[in-house]
């Protein structure tokens with residue numbers, strides 16, 4: 001990684017960089033997939049920007065030979081699992097995820113073994129190894145549908161996000177056993193801060209990602225995945241929103257609704273933003289270098305790919321049948 005950054009001495013500047021990336025993309029038959037939490041300049045150069053479900057579908061269906069995944073490690077891993085014969089690149093291999101890290105596979109296996117007869121639903125924000133231990137994967141945009149695809153009396157484990165799991169328990173009336181994990185970015189958003197922002201902005205609606213804690217979700221006018229939050233702000237007639245998720249999503253909200261105002265719930269008193277440090281590790285410079293040098297590349301054992309693929313494909317099939325994706 002350091003070696004790549006070192007090579008950054010030869011990185012062209014500004015608009016030149018965007019032009020070079022576009023040139024390399026054509027030359028190498030590459031596609032750039034970006035998550036909504038990426039910095040604006042990456043979102044603007046990407047071929048596709050989306051939430052986790054949309055991105056995994058794109059990764060499964062693309063005809064490109066090279067996928068540059070502007071997101072975090074588990075997302076690029078998912079792309080590799082779905083397109084094992086393609087070269088999958090991640091601009092910074094250190095771009096991990098605190099939620100995925102909160103579920104070490106060895107401990108999770110022990111947890112599953114302690115619950116005989118339970119089926120396992122895992123949020124896509126987990127490692128490939130955890131995926132191999134799961135019956136089906138879900139994202140925040142299809143979690144309710146995935147859980148409801150099981151008979152009502154089926155005993156279920158939900159991992160790794162306890163906040164999303166608890167929200168889906170409430171939505172479905174199920175009593176899934178929850179793994180005690182969370183995303184540090186969403187988990188630190190406080191209900192006190194949200195209450196204060198609501199008092200200061202009485203005309204603003206609160207929209208929240210289900211990775212937030214229950215007390216924050218209880219205050220929300222709308223709860224959904226990044227793509228669902230974006231759609232809501234496009235269709236809704238309100239003018240001002242308090243946004244309880246990572247701040248990167250505001251770039252697309254502002255582009256789609258230039259007249260509206262979006263107030264990000266800050267992570268602490270010292271800033272007005274809420275950035276995921278892992279998502280923000282990717283920069284346009286690193287993206288250029290990774291496309292140029294075709295590294296860092298995501299590599300996985302064939303056996304892991306095959307076992308992790310089944311629960312992801314199951315998720316895509318259930319989502320298609322429910323018209324959540326086409």
Ligand code: 13P
Pocket residue numbers: 036050051052053125139140141183209211224225226227
């Ligand atoms: P979605 O974009 O699927 O809502 O996921 C949010 C997230 O935290 C990704 O890391």
Ligand code: SF4
Pocket residue numbers: 037072096097098099100125183184185186246276277278279
């Ligand atoms: Fe992981 Fe949270 Fe960052 Fe998403 S926002 S990548 S869940 S740490």
